Amino acid sequence: PSSDRANTFNGCLDGKGYTIYGLYVSGVARAGLFAGISNKAIIKNLKIENAHIKGGDGYAGAIAGIARWLSAAGTSTSAQITNVGVTNLTINGGIAYAGGLVGYTSDATLTISNCYTNNITLQNWDSSGLPGGLVGADDASGALKINNSYSAGYFPMNSKENDATCTNVYTNVAYPEGNTTVGITVLTDAQMKGEAAKTNLSGFDFKWTWK
Numbered sequence: 314p315s316s317d318r319a320n321t322f323n324g325c326l327d328g329k330g331y332t333i334y335g336l337y338v339s340g341v342a343r344a345g346l347f348a349g350i351s352n353k354a355i356i357k358n359l360k361i362e363n364a365h366i367k368g369g370d371g372y373a374g375a376i377a378g379i380a381r382w383l384s385a386a387g388t389s390t391s392a393q394i395t396n397v398g399v400t401n402l403t404i405n406g407g408i409a410y411a412g413g414l415v416g417y418t419s420d421a422t423l424t425i426s427n428c429y430t431n432n433i434t435l436q437n438w439d440s441s442g443l444p445g446g447l448v449g450a451d452d453a454s455g456a457l458k459i460n461n462s463y464s465a466g467y468f469p470m471n472s473k474e475n476d477a478t479c480t481n482v483y484t485n486v487a488y489p490e491g492n493t494t495v496g497i498t499v500l501t502d503a504q505m506k507g508e509a510a511k512t513n514l515s516g517f518d519f520k521w522t523w524k
Contacts (some may be wrong), residue, residue, distance in 0.1 A: 321349040322377070328359025328397075336364035342371030343378030345416070350377045350392050352422050357395040367405040372416035374449065375399040375430075379410075381419040391422035391456070396522065398429045405436040410449035413464055419452035427522050428462040443471040446484060451477050459496075461516045463505065469497055481516030 338344045344366045350356070361375045372378035376399075380392055399413050410417040413430030430446050443450040446464025450471050451457045456478075459469065463483040470477060471492065479496030487499055504513045517523050 321351045321354075321381075322347040323351050323353040325355040325357075326359065327355075327357055330358050330360075332360040332362055333364075334362050336361055336375070337367075338365075338373075339367040341378075343416075344371065344373040345375055345377045347377045349379045349381060350415075350423075351381075352390050352392050354380075354392045355395075356397060357393065359396070360398045360400070361402070362399075363401045364399070365403045365405065372410045372449070373404050373406075374412040374414050374416040375402050376414045378416045379419065380415050380417070380423045391424050391458075394423070394425045394428060396427045398431075399433075400431045401434075402430070402432070403434045403436060404444075410443050411435065412445045412447055412449035412470070413467065414447050416449040417452070418448060418450075418457050422456040424458045424460070425462055426460045427518075428459075430464045431466065433464075433467050445470040446486070447482075448477075461518075461522075463514070465502075465505065468492065470494060481514070483514055 341348060343349050356376055364375050366373045376394060394414055402413060404411045413433050435444055444467060446467035446469045448470040458478045459482050461481045465485050468486045468489055469482055469484050477494055479494060482497045483500055485500060485502050485505055500513055503509060511519050
């Protein structure tokens with residue numbers, strides 16, 4: 314991926330249900346499948362497994378290191394990450410912001426729907442950094458919405474300025490101290506698995522989306 318602002322992804326990637334195995338990214342400040350995504354980007358119907366991101370002190374996420382750079386002032390379009398799952402993601406290095414999906418959002422609208430992350434591992438982590446199961450940190454200059462999604466092992470987001478709107482978002486990790494993000498429900502492992510999940514994960518469509 315390119316860390317050049319001019320090469321921020323603006324298109325549509327439809328994974329059609331396929332899985333990317335063994336994604337490896339190293340040596341760029343903005344690291345992920347895409348270095349960055351703009352408010353025009355759509356990523357959907359994709360799984361990523363056994364990914365390894367090794368970077369410096371920038372932003373890292375399985376889908377994108379950063380979501381930012383509005384293409385036009387006042388635009389109403391929003392980047393969309395839909396039906397995306399990430400399992401076994403390792404992020405190695407003193408990354409400032411790291412997320413299971415996106416490391417950092419700033420001055421770009423982003424909507425995450427029907428997504429999940431499992432088993433994220435941070436190695437050689439800078440303790441001053443901000444990790445999140447779905448999004449590392451959100452800046453209030455944009456608009457982040459997360460719907461019908463979960464992260465296991467890490468709290469869904471480390472909200473920098475608490476600008477996110479969360480609806481039916483779940484995790485098995487307690488609220489971090491000082492995190493006031495509204496709309497995230499903490500459950501046990503047992504409550505998030507099997508038949509129990511159908512009862513406890515309100516808003517999830519288990520007939521079609523979460524089969």
